[in-house]
Amino acid sequence: MTSSRPIRARIAPTAILHNYRLAKRHAPQARAWAVVKANAYGHGQWRAVEALCGEADGFALLEAENAVALREAGVTQPILLLEGVFSARDVRAVIEHRLTCVVHCLEQLELLVRNGQFTAPVALYLKLNTGMNRLGFTPETLAKAWAILQQLPQLDVTLMTHFAEADGERGVGEQLARFQGMAGDWSGPVCLANSAAILHHPQTHGDWVRPGIMLYGASPFAEQSAESLGLKPVMTLESAIIGVQDLVAGDRVGYGGTFTADKPMRVGVVACGYADGYPRHAPSGTPIAVMGRRTKTVGRVSMDMLACDLTDIPEAGIGAPVTLWGEGLAGSVPADEVASAAGTIAYELFCALAPRVPVSTDENPTVNRK
Numbered sequence: 001m002t003s004s005r006p007i008r009a010r011i012a013p014t015a016i017l018h019n020y021r022l023a024k025r026h027a028p029q030a031r032a033w034a035v036v037k038a039n040a041y042g043h044g045q046w047r048a049v050e051a052l053c054g055e056a057d058g059f060a061l062l063e064a065e066n067a068v069a070l071r072e073a074g075v076t077q078p079i080l081l082l083e084g085v086f087s088a089r090d091v092r093a094v095i096e097h098r099l100t101c102v103v104h105c106l107e108q109l110e111l112l113v114r115n116g117q118f119t120a121p122v123a124l125y126l127k128l129n130t131g132m133n134r135l136g137f138t139p140e141t142l143a144k145a146w147a148i149l150q151q152l153p154q155l156d157v158t159l160m161t162h163f164a165e166a167d168g169e170r171g172v173g174e175q176l177a178r179f180q181g182m183a184g185d186w187s188g189p190v191c192l193a194n195s196a197a198i199l200h201h202p203q204t205h206g207d208w209v210r211p212g213i214m215l216y217g218a219s220p221f222a223e224q225s226a227e228s229l230g231l232k233p234v235m236t237l238e239s240a241i242i243g244v245q246d247l248v249a250g251d252r253v254g255y256g257g258t259f260t261a262d263k264p265m266r267v268g269v270v271a272c273g274y275a276d277g278y279p280r281h282a283p284s285g286t287p288i289a290v291m292g293r294r295t296k297t298v299g300r301v302s303m304d305m306l307a308c309d310l311t312d313i314p315e316a317g318i319g320a321p322v323t324l325w326g327e328g329l330a331g332s333v334p335a336d337e338v339a340s341a342a343g344t345i346a347y348e349l350f351c352a353l354a355p356r357v358p359v360s361t362d363e364n365p366t367v368n369r370k
Contacts, residue, residue: 006240013051015232023211031057035212042350088115104135130178166196196220218346236326243269254299282342289331
């Protein structure tokens with residue numbers, strides 16, 4: 001995709017690979033699912049798979065049709081369906097394409113029993129609800145699940161759960177204890193750790209880990225930067241200055257006049273707005289970089305434009321490069337900082353990147369391609 005506007009996003013495959021290897025170093029005894037759901041957190045499923053296909057132990061996503069597409073493209077590693085099956089068609093895809101399937105409720109198990117022709121071993125992840133209270137079997141339903149599983153021959157079962165507060169003060173202790181209580185004398189494989197648990201809770205690493213946001217260079221912790229964790233940013237969103245205004249004290253900027261200049265200042269207008277995926281609720285003061293120097297946004301974010309302070313960057317005029325987040329020619333702005341200023345998380349920034357924004361890949365000749 002090309003566009004006459006200067007806005008664009010760049011994806012660095014080498015950074016994805018670096019971040020995956022970092023996850024593996026933190027959990028050296030475990031295998032790691034590379035989580036590529038939600039179009040690889042907005043980075044492009046195929047880009048992420050291409051970057052990791054030579055090293056990833058497996059890929060995790062949601063839709064059976066996307067998993068089948070990976071198989072048909074030649075991906076041979078295990079592929080995990082994180083929400084399991086939704087239809088008989090999905091069950092057939094699991095069996096035909098050797099997919100690994102999460103099962104989180106009795107209805108899914110019954111769907112498998114009714115529609116599966118199990119002529120070869122099927123890998124199932126039995127999900128336990130240990131406190132997240134989204135998906136998973138409870139102590140009350142787990143016994144019946146085990147009974148139904150006895151009807152399915154040739155199964156390869158892994159127990160899994162998902163931590164609600166691995167990134168917070170409460171940590172994983174309570175949920176881990178519940179998991180162990182529900183698992184009983186289970187001696188088979190387990191899969192517990194998300195990005196936060198991989199980095200901070202080694203007791204959860206088990207047999208498989210599930211790095212997600214860390215693959216894309218953002219921190220799972222509000223109080224710890226991605227850089228301090230050794231992560232590299234993968235997505236850079238960049239644009240350019242398309243207009244400049246000279247203000248006097250008392251002039252206001254943007255819709256609603258939410259920003260008022262308290263002194264003479266120069267304001268640059270950037271070709272980026274909420275229709276490009278930039279958070280509309282980002283307030284004045286959100287970090288941005290222009291021509292290699294950090295500055296801040298001023299006023300409300302519009303559909304196609306936002307404004308920034310150029311007062312201390314006199315050399316910046318129309319055409320000056322801008323980094324909205326990531327590492328660009330105009331400077332470095334961690335996505336986590338932008339997200340924090342906007343009262344959200346980097347996950348949302350990445351996933352919200354609009355289809356109209358052209359995306360390119362920083363090519364890496366060492367990446368194995370299918």
